Amino acid sequence: MLGRSNGLTHYGPVRPTSSSQPRAFASAAYRLVSSTSPRHAMPLLLHPRFPSHAAARGHRAAAVHGDARVALSLPDPPASRRRPQTRTTNVACRAAATTRSRDAPPPASAPAAAALAKEAHKYFDHAVVTVRAGDGGHGAVLAMPASPSTADSPKSRRGRRSGGGGGGSSKKASYKRNYDGSVALPVGGHGGDVVVYADEAEETLLRFHEKARYCAKRGGNVGATGTLSSRMHSGFAGETLRIPVPVGTVVKRKKGAVLADLAHPGDEVVVARGGQGGISLIDVPEYRRRKAMALSPNIMRDASDKVLIHGQPGEEVSLELILRVVADVGLVGLPNAGKSTLLSAITLARPDIADYPFTTLMPNLGRLGGDPALGALQFSSEATLADLPGLIEGAHLGKGLGRNFLRHLRRTRVIVHVVDAAADDPVDDYKIVREELRMYNPQYLERPYVVVLNKIDLPKAQDRVSSLALEIASIGCEECNDNNNISKGNSNVNTSEHDISFGTKVEGGEKELRDYPRPQAVVGASVLKHIGIDEMLKEIRAALRKCFDHRLPEP
Numbered sequence: 001m002l003g004r005s006n007g008l009t010h011y012g013p014v015r016p017t018s019s020s021q022p023r024a025f026a027s028a029a030y031r032l033v034s035s036t037s038p039r040h041a042m043p044l045l046l047h048p049r050f051p052s053h054a055a056a057r058g059h060r061a062a063a064v065h066g067d068a069r070v071a072l073s074l075p076d077p078p079a080s081r082r083r084p085q086t087r088t089t090n091v092a093c094r095a096a097a098t099t100r101s102r103d104a105p106p107p108a109s110a111p112a113a114a115a116l117a118k119e120a121h122k123y124f125d126h127a128v129v130t131v132r133a134g135d136g137g138h139g140a141v142l143a144m145p146a147s148p149s150t151a152d153s154p155k156s157r158r159g160r161r162s163g164g165g166g167g168g169s170s171k172k173a174s175y176k177r178n179y180d181g182s183v184a185l186p187v188g189g190h191g192g193d194v195v196v197y198a199d200e201a202e203e204t205l206l207r208f209h210e211k212a213r214y215c216a217k218r219g220g221n222v223g224a225t226g227t228l229s230s231r232m233h234s235g236f237a238g239e240t241l242r243i244p245v246p247v248g249t250v251v252k253r254k255k256g257a258v259l260a261d262l263a264h265p266g267d268e269v270v271v272a273r274g275g276q277g278g279i280s281l282i283d284v285p286e287y288r289r290r291k292a293m294a295l296s297p298n299i300m301r302d303a304s305d306k307v308l309i310h311g312q313p314g315e316e317v318s319l320e321l322i323l324r325v326v327a328d329v330g331l332v333g334l335p336n337a338g339k340s341t342l343l344s345a346i347t348l349a350r351p352d353i354a355d356y357p358f359t360t361l362m363p364n365l366g367r368l369g370g371d372p373a374l375g376a377l378q379f380s381s382e383a384t385l386a387d388l389p390g391l392i393e394g395a396h397l398g399k400g401l402g403r404n405f406l407r408h409l410r411r412t413r414v415i416v417h418v419v420d421a422a423a424d425d426p427v428d429d430y431k432i433v434r435e436e437l438r439m440y441n442p443q444y445l446e447r448p449y450v451v452v453l454n455k456i457d458l459p460k461a462q463d464r465v466s467s468l469a470l471e472i473a474s475i476g477c478e479e480c481n482d483n484n485n486i487s488k489g490n491s492n493v494n495t496s497e498h499d500i501s502f503g504t505k506v507e508g509g510e511k512e513l514r515d516y517p518r519p520q521a522v523v524g525a526s527v528l529k530h531i532g533i534d535e536m537l538k539e540i541r542a543a544l545r546k547c548f549d550h551r552l553p554e555p
């Protein structure tokens with residue numbers, strides 16, 4: 001991508017956690033295919049999920065924290081109930097039954113897993129999950145340590161060393177004090193927050209269809225009840241639950257506001273806050289209450305005060321996760337136009353290619369090497385290309401899942417429109433796709449774009465390629481091709497799914513295709529036979545360079 005910097009989106013401040021979880025920033029973003037690393041050459045597809053060790057950590061944490069109740073509540077399941085560790089090779093299993101440990105979520109039911117595998121394209125970029133932050137740990141009702149009647153007398157205080165407590169004259173302090181001299185009472189641990197973060201190792205949202213509910217750990221209780229002592233500790237804070245999602249995921253409340261657009265690796269957002277821990281109270285007999293109240297305001301007056309020792313419940317929210325592919329260039333066109341072939345011709349991506357429509361059902365990404373024309377800057381000018389599934393007439397209304405595919409163009413800066421020059425009516429095909437883009441989001445038509453007249457190796461196309469190029473190049477408004485439009489190219493800022501207007505009104509009516517900019521270039525090529533590839537690359541890079549020059553500063 002063009003010189004993107006890592007950003008950090010916060011829905012609220014992230015509290016330091018008791019045990020920080022390492023961020024897994026693996027190198028293969030969406031399995032981007034780098035021109036310098038052929039072994040990573042593969043399209044965006046499902047991949048085995050990394051095994052989760054969260055619950056195992058929970059076991060350990062419980063043991064370390066000495067939280068007997070939590071530790072006891074998680075016994076090892078009997079052998080008969082353990083799920084066998086299976087590893088199979090088909091997509092269904094990769095989507096539904098990756099390496100499972102006993103703490104892994106229950107497997108999706110067989111029909112659901114089959115549907116996921118068979119129709120992954122329907123689910124890979126959208127999911128609804130419920131997350132629950134951890135409850136706060138409980139405080140405790142404690143008695144003041146027994147002290148000889150002389151313990152609190154001025155005489156005994158004089159004889160006592162500094163920093164003392166309320167213990168007997170022969171014993172040292174048996175409880176902690178705050179800086180102001182009041183009794184320090186232990187509190188329940190804060191419940192774990194839930195954080196969603198963008199992780200380059202994640203590719204799709206499919207795993208959220210398997211498991212749609214995530215709960216953070218609760219805070220630890222105050223270790224004991226009984227008598228206040230200096231050895232008592234506050235409950236441990238619950239571990240923050242960090243949920244990785246693919247880079248480019250928009251996180252929003254279900255039927256609510258957008259919380260964050262996790263467009264860069266490492267972006268994160270706190271989606272649910274853990275509950276506050278409960279406080280502890282001192283229970284003293286009536287006749288000692290006045291003295292105790294001088295030491296702490298947390299004196300229990302009657303049984304109803306006990307509610308204060310209960311930890312607060314953690315937040316629970318339903319979230320909608322929407323993945324929008326992060327790519328600089330979007331390849332669009334009718335099915336079978338040759339988009340996947342083009343991607344494989346100029347990057348190391350190896351998408352499925354076949355002579356039937358809708359071979360591509362999920363976006364394939366490839367990495368285009370740096371632009372040599374930029375000299376030393378070429379290494380920061382690498383670009384990501386996204387090969388989108390073919391669009392058909394009515395795509396903007398959802399035909400052929402068109403709306404789902406069109407959404408992935410949102411972050412692109414440049415559009416490469418592939419037209420089959422050997423088709424019956426290439427100009428009409430061109431207009432159909434442009435019209436679909438306009439109907440879905442007119443902003444797409446404002447972006448710089450290059451038209452590739454493909455398949456010129458076929459005799460039918462050879463004869464008419466120049467006339468087709470002239471005709472297509474003349475569709476649109478010449479004056480609109482100024483640089484101002486280019487800066488509108490990247491719509492990262494726009495995160496709403498509902499910002500789609502059907503046609504933009506201009507003076508005297510709705511804007512039509514002729515009112516939008518003309519293509520930056522129309523090139524004839526045969527991506528299969530490697531004809532005209534250099535010319536095509538030159539034009540794509542020129543369009544990218546213009547975006548690079550006119551790029552808006554990162555927010």
Ligand SMILES: Nc1nc2c(ncn2[C@@H]2O[C@H](COP(=O)(O)OP(=O)(O)OP(=O)(O)O)[C@@H](O)[C@H]2O)c(=O)[nH]1
Nearest residue numbers: 335336337338339340341358359360390526527528
């Ligand atoms: N003769 C010729 N055939 C081509 C060329 N480019 C692609 N094809 C063929 O066209 C067919 C479709 O190519 P794809 O790359 O799968 O087309 P697509 O646009 O990705 O198709 P969808 O996945 O349906 O969107 C394949 O059989 C390709 O071999 C070309 O330049 N010349």
